[in-house]
Amino acid sequence: MTIDDFHDDDCAFGDVDDVVDDVVVVVVVVDDDDDDDDDDDDDDDDDDDDDDDDDDDDDDDDDDDDDDDDDDDDGGGGVDDDDDDDVAVYLDDDDDDDDNDDDKDDQDDNDDIIITIIIIIIINIIMIIIIMIIMIIIIIIIIIIIIIIIIIIIIIIIIIIIIIIIIKSTSVSHYKLCHVI
Secondary structure, three states: HHHHHOOOOOOOOOOHHHHHHHOEEEEEEEOOOHHHHHHHHHHHHHOOOOOOOHHHHHHHHHHHHHHHHHHOOOOOOOOOOOOEEEEEEEEEOOOOHHHHHHHHHHHHHHHHHHHHHHHHHHHHHHHHHOOOOOOOOHHHHHHHHHHHHHHHHHHHOOOOOOHHHHHHHHHHHHHHHHHHH
């Protein structure tokens, strides 16, 4: 059975597009209990000089074929209880399971996205805190360096003042000494 078999408007399964969209698994079950009888029936069709019992079997097979034709005409494609070799087509609609699986996958993807966003936010916060700590340390180091430089400048100024005072005092004392002499 092919998709072309479903192109009848009176399809038992509904509109062809719906059938093609909704069909997920097509299972064909062949009930063949008597394999040897089928081979014999094929041989019986070729041989017209067989027993009457075989001819009766062939007639039964022809009637069964007519029943199959009736099933095909009404578009059923179902199982004929009177036929030894029944072919049944079962359409398994697993869309609900697939939709549930898709919903679960979408939910898992959403959960993964949310977890990723939370991890990125936490990493960003940690990086901001680390950068702020580094900036504070750098500012403190700069302040300490400035204070040290100021202290050094003050010490240099004090030393210069002391040297000047010493030089003046010695020069004045030298001058007085010279004047007295």
